[in-house]
Amino acid sequence: MTERTLRGKAAIAGIGETTYYKHGQSPDAEFKLALKAVLAACADAGIDPREVDGFATYGNDRSEATRLAAALGIHELRFSNMHWGGGGGGVAAAVANAAAAVHSGMANCVIAFRSLAQGQFARYGKGAQAPMAMGEDAFLWPYGLMSPAQRFAMKITRFMTENGIRHEALRAIALASYHHAQSNPRAVMQGRPLDEAKYDSSRWIIEPFHRLFDCCQENDGAAAVLVVPADRAKDLPHPPVYLLGAAQGGHHRSAAPVHNAPHYASAHFPTVARNLYEMAKCGPGDIDVLQAYENFTGGVLLGLVEHGLVKPEEANEFLVKENLLAPTGRMPLNTSGGNLAECYMHGLELVNEAVRQLRRTAINQVPDPEIAMVIGGPMVTPVSSLILGTEGTL
Amino acid sequence: MSTTKHALPPGLPAPSTEEPLSAPYWKAAREGRLLVQKCQGCGRHQWGPEWICHRCHSFDLDWVEVKPRGSIYSWETPHHPVHPALTGHGPYTIVLVELPEADNIRMIGNLVGGSGAEPRIGAEVEAVFEPHDEASPPYTLVQWRIVG
Ligand SMILES: [Zn+2]
Numbered sequence: 001m002t003e004r005t006l007r008g009k010a011a012i013a014g015i016g017e018t019t020y021y022k023h024g025q026s027p028d029a030e031f032k033l034a035l036k037a038v039l040a041a042c043a044d045a046g047i048d049p050r051e052v053d054g055f056a057t058y059g060n061d062r063s064e065a066t067r068l069a070a071a072l073g074i075h076e077l078r079f080s081n082m083h084w085g086g087g088g089g090g091v092a093a094a095v096a097n098a099a100a101a102v103h104s105g106m107a108n109c110v111i112a113f114r115s116l117a118q119g120q121f122a123r124y125g126k127g128a129q130a131p132m133a134m135g136e137d138a139f140l141w142p143y144g145l146m147s148p149a150q151r152f153a154m155k156i157t158r159f160m161t162e163n164g165i166r167h168e169a170l171r172a173i174a175l176a177s178y179h180h181a182q183s184n185p186r187a188v189m190q191g192r193p194l195d196e197a198k199y200d201s202s203r204w205i206i207e208p209f210h211r212l213f214d215c216c217q218e219n220d221g222a223a224a225v226l227v228v229p230a231d232r233a234k235d236l237p238h239p240p241v242y243l244l245g246a247a248q249g250g251h252h253r254s255a256a257p258v259h260n261a262p263h264y265a266s267a268h269f270p271t272v273a274r275n276l277y278e279m280a281k282c283g284p285g286d287i288d289v290l291q292a293y294e295n296f297t298g299g300v301l302l303g304l305v306e307h308g309l310v311k312p313e314e315a316n317e318f319l320v321k322e323n324l325l326a327p328t329g330r331m332p333l334n335t336s337g338g339n340l341a342e343c344y345m346h347g348l349e350l351v352n353e354a355v356r357q358l359r360r361t362a363i364n365q366v367p368d369p370e371i372a373m374v375i376g377g378p379m380v381t382p383v384s385s386l387i388l389g390t391e392g393t394l
Numbered sequence: 395m396s397t398t399k400h401a402l403p404p405g406l407p408a409p410s411t412e413e414p415l416s417a418p419y420w421k422a423a424r425e426g427r428l429l430v431q432k433c434q435g436c437g438r439h440q441w442g443p444e445w446i447c448h449r450c451h452s453f454d455l456d457w458v459e460v461k462p463r464g465s466i467y468s469w470e471t472p473h474h475p476v477h478p479a480l481t482g483h484g485p486y487t488i489v490l491v492e493l494p495e496a497d498n499i500r501m502i503g504n505l506v507g508g509s510g511a512e513p514r515i516g517a518e519v520e521a522v523f524e525p526h527d528e529a530s531p532p533y534t535l536v537q538w539r540i541v542g
Contacts, residue, residue, distance in 0.1 A: 138409035147476040154468035154490050207471040257442035
């Protein structure tokens, strides 16, 4: 029987992004940003954009596949896919869905993308503005529990308290992102370094574990990757970056309403990470460079733990800035600046950075990486993650 | 069951109290009683309200009164106002309360009881029914106060 897997079956042949802006500062409309990112990814892959025959996205992206197909004059649309769930939980899933489409023969050349102009549209960090809370929200909003940070903070309180993890562990995650952003001209936070004192004196967003610098920015921009069958990728300008593993979803009742998930203090990766490693045929010790979605630093911590990259009892000791920096750290993390300091492009910028690392063209290059991991937005449902590898890993 | 002034300032979204799935909860809260779903099939409690029992798939979910006592499972104290009604209000504490006598279902509310109330995981709490009689339609929120 043929093994059912995406391992080595599809590759990212092109990456692209627009200029990244502070929220509300894009001169371009959101849909125009999406078009620019798609064209950039196609140009990077050396493929005529009209050859694209599919689009995969997530987070209720407003740039619809059909409008993109019409605007770009693509020859035919064979695959259009929206991954359920808000925010960036679906970033890795969108890439995986594109890969599944090209591997199964449903399509040949699929863009996975995200476009966001929060000046043109509403911001995420604002609470609900409706006068009445319906459904599950009726049990949350009247108590002032409305924003994404507020929805997730009690998972962090519980996990950090149960495991005796200090806030300094989260600080190291923020410091690593800001450190890497300083040498990255794409980064919105380039020229705005962060140190321990600045972090420690930043205002509380939510006690006890969310200071200002534990929380992502909100930004405008777009980013895209072009996914093709593995065979096709060999003849294109860049060394192919192969999908080794991809998984999405959540553990038993992780989306139980009103904070009733049985395993509550979780980023929702326990089963996803297991499935991811199983497909990729590797383990946490094989990851050379890591991109982990920071909506909030506490979610990064949970994601690292649930992917077996850090043990809870070692988190205080291991999560120090030096360990997380490229090129010399034991576990280089968010090497372009990530959501915190490069751009909050709902994690698509993390996929692009993972590809750059494996092409060995990153600004903060890790020495000769073979395997990169992207952990998508933690604590939402469903979540997703991705393992990518060079030709040598096949 | 005592009442207090409101934990949060006016202007936050009001709960929709007349949806079929949750109306019995809100009706009972007006009367100072805490009602949750209990499955007629397997006899277990579940929360938040759903049309089906996640354990045995019975659609026969009853509403039963439970003792308004529990313990803090987790907590948070937001400082940043995410809604115009909260601007200038300052920090407030949200608690996730586990009800041990109702199969450990959990509920969200605000921690009330003055500045001496320090949230702590494991602390015992009791419900405080907070009527919003001025609202149209009026509703009652279920808040929590540390006991002992
Ligand atoms: Zn049942």
